[in-house]
Amino acid sequence: MSERRRGAALENALLDAAWEELAATGYARFTMDAVVKRAGTSPPVLYRRWPDRDALVRATLVHILHKNVLAVPDTGSLREDVLTLMREINATRVQLVTVMSVYLADYHQATGTSPRELLDPSETGRKQAIDTIYHRAVDRGEVKAEHLTERIKTLPFDMLRHEFLTTFAAVPDQVLEEIVDTLFLPLVR
Template identity: 70%
Template sequence: MPERRRGAALEKALLDAAWEELAETGYARFTMEAVARRAGTSPSVLYRRWSDRDDLVRAATVHVLREYRLDTPDTGSLRGDVLTLMREINATRVQFITVMGAHLAGYYRETGTSPGDLRDPLVTGRAQALDVLFDRAVERGEIKPEPLTERVRSLPFDLLRHEILMTFAPVPDDVLEEIVDTVFLPLVLPPAR
């Protein structure tokens, strides 16, 4: 007989099952009953934790963002760090970005939210990871902090996400380099003399 899951182990299993269900079937066919079947439990176990499927979708998405955070690279240069992180996202997060963008369209419409609401960097820890990356570049003297607005910080990753959502496939490496070298770095590096 399988060991009974409780507490954090049960919650993780439920959230993992919810994410798998979303990724496989999309929001339109996502039900509490299907998640319960996938998790090997009853719907009442889910309803004790989340009032409805929208609460569960949000919890599963935040869980995945927290659980599978990428390490912040330290290559010794801003270009290297940003490219390394983009390459890691490109290699490991295409399915996640697709689910967030395409599979959850009905969720956004029904709840009046957007992907940005689910990717709250304060909730998921994304803000701190990028802060470390950019703070290192400032400390090395590569860049000044003034041009690093939130939009500029997120720009290379926003462009990567856009490219993935246009094809639902990994982005060619030359496109990643173009994003970094032609679009992002000219915004933050001091002008050449």
């Protein structure tokens, strides 16, 4: 007999099952019933936490992004910190980014949201990680804080995501370096 899940353990199991279902079927075929079956639970257990599939999808994505937050590099240089983080994303997150982007097109169309609204970086821990890199660079005197708009801070990562979505593959290292050296660093220096 298996032990009954409660609290955070139950919620994590439900969200993991929802992610597995979403990755397997996409948003168009994603149902609360399928998540109930995959999690081995009952509908009331799921509906007590999330009233509908859109709320469950949003919670699932935040959960998965929290589970997949990368360590913040501290190499002593803004260039190397950004490249190190981009290389880690490139090596480990191509599938995650692709699945989330491609499978969720139906979600955005159905709910009238944009990917930026669904995946708020402050909710997922990504903004804090990126801000840490930039705060260190400002403290070291590598960049001026006034040059670091939100758009510029996310630029190298937005360009990496664009590469993923246009190729559905990891990005060659020379492209990562080109993004950082040719496009990003001239904007912050």
